[in-house]
Amino acid sequence: MDKHFATYLVFFVGYAAFLALSLAMDRHHAQVLHGKPGSGRRLILRLTGWALLALALWLCSQAWGWAIGPVAWFGLLSAAALGLVFLLPYAPRFAAWLVVLGPLLALPPFFL
Amino acid sequence: MKQRFRQSMSWLHTWGGLWFTWILFAIFLTGTLGVFDDPISHWMREQGKIGDIKPLTAEQRAESVKVAQHYLAGKAPRAEFWGIGLPDEAQAALRVFWREQEESPFEQRLLDPANGRESGASQRDTEGGHHFVHMHFELHAGTAGIWIVGAATVAMLVALVSGIVVHKKIFTDFFTFRPRKGQRSWLDGHNALGVLTLPFLFMISYTGLIIFWALYMPAGIMARHDGDEESFFAALNEGPAPRPMQHIDALLHELSPLMLRGEAAIEREASFVVVEHVGDRSASVRIFGRFDPDAESDRLVGRSSGNALFDAINGETIDVQKPNTVRGGNVLAIQRTMNALHFVRFGGYPMKWLYFICGMAGTAMLATGAILFMVKRRKKSADEFGTATPRVYRLIEVLNVTAIAGLSLACIAYFWINRLLPLDIADRAVREIQLFFILWLLTLLHAGLRPPMRAWIEQLAVSAALCLGLPLINLLTTGDWLFSALARGDSETAGVELTAMVFGLIFMAILRHLRQRQPNQQNREKSLATAIEGA
Amino acid sequence: MSPHPTQTRPRLALISRIVAALIGGYALASVFSIFLSHLLPSELPEAVLGATLFSFAIYTAAIIWVFAAASAARAWLGLLIPGALMGLLSCAMQFAGSAT
Numbered sequence: 001m002d003k004h005f006a007t008y009l010v011f012f013v014g015y016a017a018f019l020a021l022s023l024a025m026d027r028h029h030a031q032v033l034h035g036k037p038g039s040g041r042r043l044i045l046r047l048t049g050w051a052l053l054a055l056a057l058w059l060c061s062q063a064w065g066w067a068i069g070p071v072a073w074f075g076l077l078s079a080a081a082l083g084l085v086f087l088l089p090y091a092p093r094f095a096a097w098l099v100v101l102g103p104l105l106a107l108p109p110f111f112l
Numbered sequence: 113m114k115q116r117f118r119q120s121m122s123w124l125h126t127w128g129g130l131w132f133t134w135i136l137f138a139i140f141l142t143g144t145l146g147v148f149d150d151p152i153s154h155w156m157r158e159q160g161k162i163g164d165i166k167p168l169t170a171e172q173r174a175e176s177v178k179v180a181q182h183y184l185a186g187k188a189p190r191a192e193f194w195g196i197g198l199p200d201e202a203q204a205a206l207r208v209f210w211r212e213q214e215e216s217p218f219e220q221r222l223l224d225p226a227n228g229r230e231s232g233a234s235q236r237d238t239e240g241g242h243h244f245v246h247m248h249f250e251l252h253a254g255t256a257g258i259w260i261v262g263a264a265t266v267a268m269l270v271a272l273v274s275g276i277v278v279h280k281k282i283f284t285d286f287f288t289f290r291p292r293k294g295q296r297s298w299l300d301g302h303n304a305l306g307v308l309t310l311p312f313l314f315m316i317s318y319t320g321l322i323i324f325w326a327l328y329m330p331a332g333i334m335a336r337h338d339g340d341e342e343s344f345f346a347a348l349n350e351g352p353a354p355r356p357m358q359h360i361d362a363l364l365h366e367l368s369p370l371m372l373r374g375e376a377a378i379e380r381e382a383s384f385v386v387v388e389h390v391g392d393r394s395a396s397v398r399i400f401g402r403f404d405p406d407a408e409s410d411r412l413v414g415r416s417s418g419n420a421l422f423d424a425i426n427g428e429t430i431d432v433q434k435p436n437t438v439r440g441g442n443v444l445a446i447q448r449t450m451n452a453l454h455f456v457r458f459g460g461y462p463m464k465w466l467y468f469i470c471g472m473a474g475t476a477m478l479a480t481g482a483i484l485f486m487v488k489r490r491k492k493s494a495d496e497f498g499t500a501t502p503r504v505y506r507l508i509e510v511l512n513v514t515a516i517a518g519l520s521l522a523c524i525a526y527f528w529i530n531r532l533l534p535l536d537i538a539d540r541a542v543r544e545i546q547l548f549f550i551l552w553l554l555t556l557l558h559a560g561l562r563p564p565m566r567a568w569i570e571q572l573a574v575s576a577a578l579c580l581g582l583p584l585i586n587l588l589t590t591g592d593w594l595f596s597a598l599a600r601g602d603s604e605t606a607g608v609e610l611t612a613m614v615f616g617l618i619f620m621a622i623l624r625h626l627r628q629r630q631p632n633q634q635n636r637e638k639s640l641a642t643a644i645e646g647a
Numbered sequence: 648m649s650p651h652p653t654q655t656r657p658r659l660a661l662i663s664r665i666v667a668a669l670i671g672g673y674a675l676a677s678v679f680s681i682f683l684s685h686l687l688p689s690e691l692p693e694a695v696l697g698a699t700l701f702s703f704a705i706y707t708a709a710i711i712w713v714f715a716a717a718s719a720a721r722a723w724l725g726l727l728i729p730g731a732l733m734g735l736l737s738c739a740m741q742f743a744g745s746a747t
Contacts, residue, residue, distance in 0.1 A: 003459070003460065003462050004462060006462075007462040018287065021286075021287075022286075022287040025284070025287070027288065028287055064459065067411065067412045067413070068411075068412060068458055068459055068463075071453065071459075071463070072459065072462075072463065072466070074311040074312065074315075075312065075463070075466030075467070075469075075470055076466060078308050078309045078311070078312055078466075078469070078470050078473070079466060079469045079470070081287075081308040082304070082305070082308050082309070082469070082473055084287065085287050085288070085289050085304045085308065086289055086304070088287065088289065089289050089290060089291050090291065116717075117715055120714050120715050121711075121714070121715065123714070124711070124714040128714075266703070266706060266707060266710070269703070269707040270707055270710045270711060273707060273711055274711065274714075318703065318704075321703045322700060322703070325696070325699050325700065325703075326699075328703075329676065329677060329680055329699045329702050329703070331677035331678070331680050331681055331699075331702075332680040332681055332684050332695035332696075332698055332699045332702075333695055335681045335684075335737070335741075336681065336684055336691060336694075336695050337691070337692070337695065344692055344695070345692075347691070347692045348692035348693065348696060440693070441689060441690065441693045442689075442693075443687075443689055443693040443694075443696050443697040443700070444693060444696060446697075446700065447696055447700060450700075
């Protein structure tokens with residue numbers, strides 16, 4: 001996997017993971033979607049979040065191998081989480097949409 | 113019990129953090145900038161404009177070494193150390209270094225590789241990005257600086273651990289940042305920045321200590337190896353035995369054929385030649401291979417460019433280590449991995465950017481912590497120092513401004529100094545760094561003379577202007593500018609200027625925030641004054 | 648500076664703790680690095696390196712301990728007892744090693 005492509009891909013997978021995990025919490029669910037999440041939705045969001053984190057680690061290992069992959073994983077997760085945390089209070093809706101918009105804008109150029 | 117533990121950790125985090133925060137901020141900021149020391153040097157030496165320097169042929173390299181040997185033999189025929197840096201894409205000049213004795217400082221000259229004449233002011237003489245790296249690990253203060261940085265790094269580890277204990281709701285507040293809430297926002301920001309980059313912060317602090325492990329913690333070598341570091345490291349690295357001085361005069365072998373033999377032995381181009389104990393029977397010469405970033409970016413351990421060691425008198429081969437081979441046992445491999453992790457010697461630009469982002473987050477975490485300390489106490493004095501409290505607070509405020517806004521200002525000003533200082537001035541590279549420190553000192557003076565909020569605003573405003581104006585000053589002084597750099601695909605020059613502009617915008621955003629706050633604060637101060645008068 | 652929360656005689660005890668943390672903690676980490684180098688299965692230079700890599704964590708933990716302890720005296724004891732034990736055992740192993 002091309003390293004630059006992997007960088008963007010894992011960043012957005014990590015971003016999606018953290019968005020799901022944050023939406024599973026009352027405070028952030030209220031911020032973005034209003035109201036509290038039901039227990040079913042909460043469970044699904046949590047499982048999705050953790051699954052995406054695992055996926056991100058696997059993607060890193062594919063791109064960088066198991067020595068550097070985890071380092072890239074930690075770094076990209078930190079960057080993604082920082083982006084989410086400081087975007088949420090200012091533009092909660094946009095922060096949620098970014099999970100779709102970001103990959104659409106950043107990833108296709110690699111296939112051209 | 114748990115409550116008391118948290119209380120004492122809170123005390124430790126507050127005060128241990130505070131007294132080290134300024135120095136840690138400097139270490140983090142310059143270290144983060146140092147991630148891009150090569151692009152910064154590239155920008156400062158105007159290498160983008162020079163265009164590609166042709167790589168040397170083997171004969172040219174041999175000729176360069178000959179020229180350097182001739183020059184050094186004239187300058188320092190009995191030096192403890194000679195270093196010859198062969199020209200490469202980044203540096204067209206031949207670099208020579210020498211040191212008379214082990215304790216004396218290194219001398220350095222740039223030579224024309226064709227005729228060995230000292231290069232004058234033909235190019236911008238600068239330390240470039242290395243200035244930030246040196247600031248980062250030794251504060252430009254040699255061994256004393258390394259010790260200070262080490263102590264601060266231990267304080268950082270302690271602050272991280274105690275910070276985790278103090279943070280009551282790491283998981284509930286994991287994604288929480290509440291802006292425009294005064295003290296609450298500063299705490300949220302401090303927590304989020306620290307928690308989200310915690311793996312990086314632990315890694316970078318611990319590996320930073322490990323780089324200088326033998327200096328910081330020599331007890332093991334002293335007790336178990338009689339303190340003989342040279343033979344200890346020879347055994348550890350499974351290298352050749354050290355060659356102590358014999359104090360017998362001997363004539364140095366021609367270096368250029370040894371360089372060619374070294375290149376053949378490691379099957380790689382030479383980049384650097386080191387001679388130790390020049391003029392003594394024990395003299396040795398080591399030929400280092402050129403670093404190949406493509407071959408080595410995929411691995412953490414066993415990345416080496418190879419080197420060959422010869423007896424510098426009779427030319428016998430002492431030792432050859434081929435590129436990318438591993439020597440020593442598993443523990444040494446762990447230590448080397450830790451070094452590689454600290455220096456981001458892997459993964460290329462994507463990884464460097466991740467380090468840069470995480471490093472800046474850490475830098476911002478330190479700044480928010482220092483500011484939070486004063487925000488809390490501006491609202492209500494905690495009266496920790498009795499009658500001296502206001503004076504101590506004032507000192508902390510001044511140091512906050514100087515360490516955070518002042519150093520940021522000095523760092524971006526260093527780029528301007530590089531462009532504005534005349535080219536033909538003597539010791540130009542040293543002057544640049546002196547001016548950097550003088551400016552930083554001036555920000556201290558300024559912070560001491562102005563009211564705190566004004567000092568913050570003014571220093572940040574200057575920093576913002578310097579950041580945003582960087583492409584302009586480059587255009588005015590060198591005729592090169594952002595768009596031509598972009599057009600010729602010089603991403604290093606363009607990257608430096610674009611990144612500086614992003615920081616300019618960040619400073620502007622902070623300024624806007626401070627200006628919005630200020631009227632409120634003035635009102636509050638006014639109402640406080642009337643209240644006092646009324647009473 | 649506000650007294651450490653568990654302090655009764657603030658200033659002197661605080662200075663004592665700071666000394667314990669900086670110097671006592673460093674000494675403990677040093678002794679630890681020697682002690683562990685005897686126990687690690689690697690060859691001598693590697694054992695020393697490995698032990699020293701760990702010792703910075705011990706230094707950090709020692710500083711945390713010093714400020715978490717209920718009193719300055721306890722903080723010192725918590726450094727001195729393990730330090731003395733590790734020192735004695737290291738000496739014993741050194742002699743045993745050189746005797747064989």
